[in-house]
Amino acid sequence: MHSPVVVILMVLLVATSAFSGYVSPRNWQRQAEDEFLVGVGIADVTGPCTEVGMMGYASASQVSTGIHFRQWARSFIICSGADECVVFVSSDIGMMSAATTSLVLDKLAIKFPGLYGRHNVLLSGTHTHSGPAGYLQYFLFQITNLGYIADSTDAIVEGIVESIEAAHANLQPGHIWYGETQVNDANINRSPMAYLNNPVEEQNRYEFDVDKTMWLLRFDDAQGNPLGVLNWFAVHPTSMNNTNTLVSGDNKGVASMLFEQALNPESLPGQGKFVAAFAASNLGDVSPNIQGPKCQDTGLPCDQLTSTCGGFVQLCVASGPGRDMEESTSIIGNRQFEAAYELFNNRSLLVPIIGSVKTKHQYINMSSYEFQELSSNGEMETYTFPYKWQPDVVDTSVVLIGSLAILGVPGELTTMSGRRMRDTVAKVMNEHGIVDPKPIIAGLTNVYSDYVTTFEEYQIQRYEGASTIYGPNTLGAYLDQYKFLVNATLQGLELDAGPLPPNLLDDQISFVFDPQYDGALFDNYGDCLRNPYPSYRGGETVDVIFRAGNPRNNVRRGGTYLTVEHRQNDDTWKVIGTDANWETKFSWERTNSLTGESEARIQWTIPVNTEGVFRIRHFGDHKQIITGTISPYSGICGPFEVHATG
Ligand SMILES: *[C@@H]1O[C@H](CO)[C@@H](O)[C@H](O)[C@H]1NC(C)=O
Ligand SMILES: *[C@@H]1O[C@H](CO)[C@@H](O)[C@H](O)[C@H]1NC(C)=O
Numbered sequence: 007m008h009s010p011v012v013v014i015l016m017v018l019l020v021a022t023s024a025f026s027g028y029v030s031p032r033n034w035q036r037q038a039e040d041e042f043l044v045g046v047g048i049a050d051v052t053g054p055c056t057e058v059g060m061m062g063y064a065s066a067s068q069v070s071t072g073i074h075f076r077q078w079a080r081s082f083i084i085c086s087g088a089d090e091c092v093v094f095v096s097s098d099i100g101m102m103s104a105a106t107t108s109l110v111l112d113k114l115a116i117k118f119p120g121l122y123g124r125h126n127v128l129l130s131g132t133h134t135h136s137g138p139a140g141y142l143q144y145f146l147f148q149i150t151n152l153g154y155i156a157d158s159t160d161a162i163v164e165g166i167v168e169s170i171e172a173a174h175a176n177l178q179p180g181h182i183w184y185g186e187t188q189v190n191d192a193n194i195n196r197s198p199m200a201y202l203n204n205p206v207e208e209q210n211r212y213e214f215d216v217d218k219t220m221w222l223l224r225f226d227d228a229q230g231n232p233l234g235v236l237n238w239f240a241v242h243p244t245s246m247n248n249t250n251t252l253v254s255g256d257n258k259g260v261a262s263m264l265f266e267q268a269l270n271p272e273s274l275p276g277q278g279k280f281v282a283a284f285a286a287s288n289l290g291d292v293s294p295n296i297q298g299p300k301c302q303d304t305g306l307p308c309d310q311l312t313s314t315c316g317g318f319v320q321l322c323v324a325s326g327p328g329r330d331m332e333e334s335t336s337i338i339g340n341r342q343f344e345a346a347y348e349l350f351n352n353r354s355l356l357v358p359i360i361g362s363v364k365t366k367h368q369y370i371n372m373s374s375y376e377f378q379e380l381s382s383n384g385e386m387e388t389y390t391f392p393y394k395w396q397p398d399v400v401d402t403s404v405v406l407i408g409s410l411a412i413l414g415v416p417g418e419l420t421t422m423s424g425r426r427m428r429d430t431v432a433k434v435m436n437e438h439g440i441v442d443p444k445p446i447i448a449g450l451t452n453v454y455s456d457y458v459t460t461f462e463e464y465q466i467q468r469y470e471g472a473s474t475i476y477g478p479n480t481l482g483a484y485l486d487q488y489k490f491l492v493n494a495t496l497q498g499l500e501l502d503a504g505p506l507p508p509n510l511l512d513d514q515i516s517f518v519f520d521p522q523y524d525g526a527l528f529d530n531y532g533d534c535l536r537n538p539y540p541s542y543r544g545g546e547t548v549d550v551i552f553r554a555g556n557p558r559n560n561v562r563r564g565g566t567y568l569t570v571e572h573r574q575n576d577d578t579w580k581v582i583g584t585d586a587n588w589e590t591k592f593s594w595e596r597t598n599s600l601t602g603e604s605e606a607r608i609q610w611t612i613p614v615n616t617e618g619v620f621r622i623r624h625f626g627d628h629k630q631i632i633t634g635t636i637s638p639y640s641g642i643c644g645p646f647e648v649h650a651t652g
């Protein structure tokens with residue numbers, strides 16, 4: 007006979023060790039309508055972190071010089087049967103492009119034939135403006151970064167595929183919970199003049215001129231242990247402004263990292279099992295810079311319509327709640343994390359998702375709506391383009407699971423555009439007898455086609471209206487299309503694929519050249535050129551410099567350019583930080599273009615409550631002048647001591 011305590015312990019042990027590994031959607035018997043096969047995965051998508059334009063601000067002077075923290079693809083797979091799966095991936099990148107999406111789908115077709123494809127894969131970008139550019143096939147989005155960059159594209163494509171493979175490899179029976187919460191003080195409307203042109207009755211239905219709602223899915227295994235979280239909250243990840251040149255996931259990346267650290271306390275960033283994605287929604291007119299746009303010279307608000315100060319656009323700068331952009335990134339990231347974490351941990355606020363997974367995808371040709379109007383104003387014809395200026399064919403996709411609807415939209419919908427789309431879809435679902443429908447806008451999915459405003463906002467021609475490339479009826483066209491898609495999904499109708507988008511990958515041009523040679527004349531690659539002080543206190547910053555090669559010689563995706571190491575009692579060194587940590591910064595500078603000499607600077611802001619002996623290592627690759635051979639090197643700065651604060 008076992009004592010009751012032993013029996014309970016045994017039951018607990020059995021319960022926690024019940025996961026016996028991968029379960030294939032093809033030979034799984036679903037036990038209940040609230041049971042799904044679920045899998046989560048994460049992988050690095052960071053591309054070249056030096057000498058490459060950054061995607062988002064279209065600022066030619068914003069050229070990357072290093073890494074603040076890495077960009078990740080976070081994948082979630084949900085199946086209710088072998089032919090009822092959906093893959094949702096949120097990546098810390100500017101947006102998905104037609105090129106990256108089709109390359110990912112080509113690889114999935116080989117690795118998972120018949121399982122994951124165009125019909126059930128939604129790839130979304132968080133819209134960080136601090137990642138390497140060069141992966142969009144349409145010319146409009148490539149001008150400022152000097153064209154197509156294969157290393158950028160490859161990192162995104164390979165990272166996304168890896169994260170999907172990881173999610174697939176841990177598919178297991180589990181449950182999904184849904185909840186909503188409000189995130190306060192994390193977003194403002196950056197074009198209130200345009201918003202105010204919407205009908206007053208419509209505005210009166212809402213308390214704010216931005217959505218404060220966060221929509222959240224919690225993924226658990228069969229025993230109720232957390233596997234992951236995926237949420238949507240409308241805000242631009244533009245807390246880092248266009249003067250930043252270090253790769254960063256911005257506020258969404260911070261929120262993800264904080265959540266993952268909380269649930270994977272022993273793991274380095276990107277290495278833990280639990281995956282937390284903070285995905286893009288209808289963020290078109292939504293800024294994280296909640297102090298609003300102010301004139302640098304007077305401190306007064308900028309002109310609301312033109313965002314200028316005395317006629318000068320340069321003087322008008324929007325800033326966040328922090329003392330500088332990094333602190334703002336941290337604050338806005340923390341606010342999203344805290345809201346999500348509280349909701350995630352409060353069962354009384356979560357309801358189970360019940361139903362089967364239904365997906366639909368269709369290409370549509372937006373040119374038939376407004377393209378002619380754009381070209382008739384002359385702008386399109388005054389320029390001969392080397393290849394297509396912007397897409398005319400875009401992806402539209404929906405995922406329905408019971409009362410949940412995820413709407414994959416190909417652009418940046420404004421607040422009111424998103425509200426109209428959710429209303430439209432909810433109405434169709436109601437008509438099919440679905441009570442309490444939960445439509446969610448998944449922004450910047452599968453392809454990028456700029457902004458989508460309402461017809462009324464368009465008339466004001468603020469930045470978003472002027473960037474609504476298919477004209478004033480763009481939203482009208484999308485409302486029709488998503489109504490049609492959701493209805494077709496619920497009716498179980500077969501749809502044609504729509505017109506295929508052109509493949510422009512073979513036509514791409516690039517003015518970004520291969521890295522030049524490296525040199526180390528009087529020292530060796532990896533030598534410590536600036537040593538750390540002998541000792542520090544928590545809160546201080548270690549700031550060291552190494553003789554380096556160009557990081558672009560090897561993007562080290564899935565690896566790191568640096569480690570922070572802590573000496574253990576047995577004199578071995580334990581890695582406690584990489585270039586993916588918030589506390590570290592990696593930056594690179596070519597100091598002599600004739601000799602090819604360059605330096606890597608590594609900063610580590612020591613967390614308070616840190617004590618012990620530490621060192622900093624740098625890993626890189628250098629390129630030889632004549633042969634072009636690329637060889638790895640590494641070096642060490644330190645050791646140094648860290649004493650308790652106070
Ligand atoms: C960017 O942020 C920094 C503070 O981190 C500020 O000094 C600078 O004026 C900002 N620039 C723009 C263009 O917003
Ligand atoms: C969960 O949410 C409810 C409703 O907002 C609240 O009353 C309760 O205190 C929360 N529970 C916890 C543990 O936070």
Ligand SMILES: *[C@@H]1O[C@H](CO)[C@@H](O)[C@H](O)[C@H]1NC(C)=O
Nearest residue numbers: 371373374398399505506507
């Ligand atoms: C989209 O429509 C326009 C205008 O009708 C047409 O010129 C273009 O070829 C179409 N694109 C595709 C890929 O079908």
Ligand SMILES: *[C@@H]1O[C@H](CO)[C@@H](O)[C@H](O)[C@H]1NC(C)=O
Nearest residue numbers: 434437489490493494497499
């Ligand atoms: C849904 O589709 C059916 C069949 O095509 C059609 O009869 C019905 O009018 C559609 N409903 C909506 C709301 O579009």
